[in-house]
Amino acid sequence: MEGKKPEYIITDQDPGIIKSVPLIFKTARHRFCMWHIMNKMPSKFGVSRSDYNDFMCKINDIIWDDELEVAEFNGIWEQIIEDHGAGVNDWFADTYAIRGQWVMAHCRDLRMTSIMRTTQRSESENSFFKRFEHKSVTLVEFWMRFESAMDQQRHTQKQLDNMDKHSSATASTHLALEIHTAKVYTYSAFQKFKEEAIFSIDSCRTGGFTERGELEVTTVKDSSTKKNFEVTYSPALTDNTGTRKASCSCTMFERTGILCRHIIWIFSASGIKTIPEDYVVNKWMKEYLRLRIFNSNGEGTENMQVIDEKQIAMSIMWYLDSICDQQMYGFLCPEIISQIGYASDEAVTILSKRMKDLKRKFYIAPYYDE
Incomplete structure (x- = not known):
């Protein structure tokens, strides 16, 4: 990770992990x-209770409300627990x-906390990789299957990048900020920004x-939430790039x-037509700078492309063989594929193509179709 330490770590409540993380x-x-x-909460409260649905x-x-203030949450929680008599349960x-x-x-101060709330992302990765591996495979087999899985993820990423590159989003307001984001944001990110832009006009x-x-501190009245928010804004240029600074007490930018909508309201009123550089997160951009990645030999790869064609062909064979085995065709075994790895690049490529032809013949799930 190039020496960069994680800002926070999300796990379950395993006692061993709880002790190890701070160390x-x-x-x-x-x-x-x-x-x-x-x-765990339903079983702790009691699913058979008449007030179960109301409590949950x-x-x-x-x-799950990331817009609640700490004091608001504490007060509402304590009231709910009291109203439903859950205080007798130590849990x-x-x-x-x-x-x-x-x-x-209580986690509003952490960056991107609204996106990273559970271990679901790692669990979904576990599920994804299980499609490519079996507990009985050797270390060499596992590595090749892992590379096959990574190839599929990279292929999916390229499809999404291509969609964003060639699709066009339409602004719903006259705001120059929204028109700008329609050009630079991915489709999903722009939909979220569009919603805030509309609210900034209708509700702020x-x-x-x-x-x-x-600094200028403006109180923005938000009729949609019936709350007031403070936007701290620096109208003067803060650095050589001309970046203007703004922050809102709702902390939405920090969280997502x-x-x-409150900062959009202030920026628009100040005549800002493009989002300042500090407020365009790379994660949401169509054309963003990808970090350099490395292959198993420690060599840099460009644009997430796997350079070794033989490695690609071997990965395809591992995947196809596992699928064939699951469907009781099993025309190759792991030992044979391992030996194929020592063959010439040309021989591996020819065999890989023939295996794909067999896959089509037996109506196996499509993968790496040309």
Whole structure:
């Protein structure tokens, strides 16, 4: 990771992990998976209780709400627990005591916390890679199957990149900021920004203005949430690139990487027509700078392309053989494929193509079709 340490780590509540994380990742904040905790809550409360549905509905409303302030969450939680008599259960008291490690309202200060809330992403990766491996394979077989899985992920990424490159989004407002993001954001990110842009016009109004040194602090009234938010804005240029600084008490940009309606309102009122560079997150851009990656030999690869054609062909054969084996065709075995790896590049390529022809003949699930 080029020496970059994680800002926070999300795991389940395994006792061994709880002890190990602060010892190994001394500067990271350890968070608990929200899904794992919420999955235990029904049994702790009692699914047979008459007020079960009402309780779970109220709890879910505040647990997953990343716009609640800390004091708001604490007050509502305590009221719900009292109203439903859940305070007698020690599990709820213990879970509330560690709320700073899992509740959204208590993690608003962490970057991209609205995106990373559970271990679902790692679990989905586990599920994905299980399609390519078996517990009985050798280390060499595992590595080749892993490369095959990575090839498929890269192929999917290229498809998404191509869609973003050739698709066009349409702005819903007259705001220059929205027109700008339609050109530079991915389709999914632009849809989120568009929603905020519409709300900025329909729901936001200025409720007050003060100056704090070189900063301007504007109270923005948001009729959609019936709350007031403070936007701190620096109208002067802050560096040589001309970047202007702004922050909002709703912390949406910090949590999601998308500008909130309140900052959009202030930027638009200030005549800013393009989003300042500091507020365009690479993750949401169509054309963003990919970090350099390396193959198994430590050699740099460009644009996520695997340079070794023989390695690609071997990966395809590992995948096709596993599929054939599952469908009881099994025309190759792992030992044979391992030996093929020592053959010439030309021989491996020819065999790989013939295996794909057999795959089509037997109506095996499509993969690497040319």
